[in-house]
Amino acid sequence: MGPTGAGKSNFIHTLAENETAVGHGLASYTSGVSAYRLKCSDDIDIVLVDTPGFNDTHLSDRRILEVTAKWVKEVGKRDLQVLAFLYLHRISDNRMGSASRKSLKIFQKTAGKDFFSRVTLMTTMWPDPADTVEMEESEVREAELRKEYWAMMIEEDSKVERFTNTRESARKIVDSIIIAESKRQWSKLQQELVDQGKDLPATEAGKELHAAYEDMVARQNFLMQQLRAEMEKAAADPVTITALQQQLRDELVKFKNARKEMRKLESSREKEKHHILITLFFNFLWFLARPGNSPR
Numbered sequence: 658m659g660p661t662g663a664g665k666s667n668f669i670h671t672l673a674e675n676e677t678a679v680g681h682g683l684a685s686y687t688s689g690v691s692a693y694r695l696k697c698s699d700d701i702d703i704v705l706v707d708t709p710g711f712n713d714t715h716l717s718d719r720r721i722l723e724v725t726a727k728w729v730k731e732v733g734k735r736d737l738q739v740l741a742f743l744y745l746h747r748i749s750d751n752r753m754g755s756a757s758r759k760s761l762k763i764f765q766k767t768a769g770k771d772f773f774s775r776v777t778l779m780t781t782m783w784p785d786p787a788d789t790v791e792m793e794e795s796e797v798r799e800a801e802l803r804k805e806y807w808a809m810m811i812e813e814d815s816k817v818e819r820f821t822n823t824r825e826s827a828r829k830i831v832d833s834i835i836i837a838e839s840k841r842q843w844s845k846l847q848q849e850l851v852d853q854g855k856d857l858p859a860t861e862a863g864k865e866l867h868a869a870y871e872d873m874v875a876r877q878n879f880l881m882q883q884l885r886a887e888m889e890k891a892a893a894d895p896v897t898i899t900a901l902q903q904q905l906r907d908e909l910v911k912f913k914n915a916r917k918e919m920r921k922l923e924s925s926r927e928k929e930k931h932h933i934l935i936t937l938f939f940n941f942l943w944f945l946a947r948p949g950n951s952p953r
């Protein structure tokens with residue numbers, strides 16, 4: 658798992674030397690969950706699962722979580738468990754942007770704290786070691802990730818690995834996971850969906866994404882208020898007004914989209930509760946309105 662363009666498909670492609678779809682350019686690539694079988698030894702086969710990354714250019718984050726959850730649930734029903742998670746991060750990113758932070762938070766809720774010991778935090782896109790300046794900068798970023806963003810997971814025994822874009826490097830990482838995995842344990846999302854029968858919005862990962870949409874809706878709202886205030890000030894300047902109107906229209910589209918996605922993520926149980934209350938209320942009104950019950 659990991660944000661779009663982190664190198665998930667490329668890692669599997671390098672390891673399994675198969676027809677995995679690897680993206681080119683800046684657009685997101687993988688749109689569904691796909692599984693690839695890899696023979697590690699005579700008696701060990703592993704299945705590598707590729708997922709679409711958050712902040713995809715084509716799919717909403719809600720859809721991505723849904724697609725992933727569906728897969729996790731299906732395999733869970735067949736009593737198959739996720740053995741380990743690999744979470745990928747581009748070391749070439751020179752700052753931890755909001756998209757990467759959101760992706761990490763949702764991932765943490767997907768795995769659950771009890772599963773952190775089975776997570777490998779893997780950095781991709783390492784520079785050529787001969788480029789000492791780039792290498793030093795990347796190492797500083799890796800130290801920062803360890804100290805700040807990944808600290809809580811490392812404390813719970815998540816591993817940190819560097820992927821250097823070779824088959825040997827990929828194999829070394831997978832081998833260390835296989836060696837470490839002796840105990841069976843369910844990931845948080847799988848426990849919630851299969852064992853506890855929760856629907857996606859009621860899971861920790863679903864709630865985290867809902868909170869991210871809430872923030873987005875509030876931010877968009879604030880931006881629109883600012884634009885409206887600016888329009889009032891610029892009332893005498895038609896060119897500025899036209900430009901601000903266009904900006905406002907764009908923000909409104911983003912606001913509506915975020916609100917729509919957020920509502921879709923509202924627990925169907927919550928909706929059910931509201932439905933029951935409304936039905937009870939109308940039944941009560943109907944009871945009052947019956948001739949025998951009408952006030953004298």
Ligand SMILES: Nc1nc2c(ncn2[C@@H]2O[C@H](COP(=O)(O)OP(=O)(O)OP(=O)(O)O)[C@@H](O)[C@H]2O)c(=O)[nH]1
Binds near residue numbers: 661665666688711822
């Ligand atoms: N140099 C280098 N390039 C990489 C590495 N990992 C991925 N790439 C390149 O980065 C681009 C994106 O990689 P993908 O594997 O498609 O990314 P992804 O995480 O699967 O992205 P989505 O499918 O959109 O979620 C591709 O052009 C890869 O070849 C790496 O470690 N080093």
Ligand SMILES: [Mg+2]
Binds near residue numbers: 665679
């Ligand atoms: Mg991909």
